Amino acid sequence: MALDLANYEEKAREATMAFWGNREKARQAQIEAGRADQGERAGVTAGKNMDGFLALLIDLVEANGLGHADVHQKRAVVTLPGYFRPTKLWDVLVIHRGHLVAAIELKSQVGPSFGNNFNNRTEEAIGTAHDLWTAYREGAFGQQPRPFVGWLMMVEDAPESRRKVTDRSPHFPVFEAFQGASYLKRYDVLCQRLVQEQLYSAASVLASPRQAAATGEFGAMSELTGLKTFVSTFAGHIAAEAARG
Template sequence: MSLNLANYEAQAREAIKLFWGNREAALAKQIESGNQDAGWRGAVTAGKNMDGFLAMARSLVEANGLAPDNICVQQRVLTLPGFFRPTKLWDLLVMHHGKLVAALEFKSQVGPSFGNNFNNRSEEAIGAAHDLWTAYRKGAFGEDTPRPFLAWIMLLENCDKSNSPVKDKEPHFPVDQAFKGASYAQRYDLLCRRLVQEGLYSSATLLLSPREAAKDGHYRHFSELTSPKSFVTGFAGHIAAIAAR
């Protein structure tokens, strides 16, 4: 089976440039209007910052054999039932003949508040996956549904604070040795690796990019398991296998 990776490296760089460009544009617009949100919140209220990654995922679906009408990106068709809660809104769904093929979530984190946001993002990712797989086992997505492809993509600001060692409080029991002295960037990589290793996600990707990447789309990754290539090849393979049935 031949896979089409849809020139993902160039698309990823364009997505990075769009991410930082949209943040800058949203903040500048609010400053100009005199209605600036507190801190950097004004840069994220536009809600379009990760659209470049959605476009990349869409191109991978189409390039590997499924028609555009199988791709759900409008909010009204992005809801799936849960088990511990009624519903969950995803960022992109792929459907085929009424069956769930894939569910994707795109997240980002920009400083300065990395600590609380890391915990929140971790809880969201773990909870969403556990809820989806429980609903899947209970038949919420119909009978005889092949296991869908579940992906979590995180874009993290590459800066001094995200790369600095972090200390943890240990009043009762020791923290997992892997987290000791690890930066938030390293913790995100560890989170992504464990999400995949423990079977919660088919793919979990971490991209690190500085604000200056609005010009060239520069990014880096920590490990092969959490790299964009790992996501792209796994996702393309899953789509191609469904299309070939």
């Protein structure tokens, strides 16, 4: 089955430039409004930072045979039922003939507070997936094939996210993969294990420096968690759904 990756590299560079550009616009708007003390939070609350990657996902859906599917991205229509909670908001839902084809989360993290944010993102990612798959098992989405469940994370490539981190575990040793690992490396391990444990169909972490606002530069921590693996897996799932008619 030939997959169309929708020129993803060029579109991802454009999405990366937009990511940093939108953050800076939000920060400047806060300064002009006299609320500069919010710092990095201004960029986070802008809400449009990952829209370029959302557009890439939509292009992949259309390029691989499901242009007639419903791709939901507005807050009012991206809610799915949960098992441990009533509902969960996703960033993107793909629905075809009443079947849930894909549910995807798009996240980002910019310094300086990498430590607390990493733990929060980890707990959120695990809990969200476990909730969805339990709801799926219990028939929340009807009788249908397993959907694609994706988690895509953009992390600032900076000295703080690259430096080695020491953990304190007085009673039992930390797993070797995390010992002395930077926060970017920890995201890499997290994404690999999210897929290995079948919590996500694909999970990716992209590393990008602030100056990428002008260049669109981004990198991967490993082949398994790189963008090509994510978009290839997603495109394959979309093409398989299209082949079913």
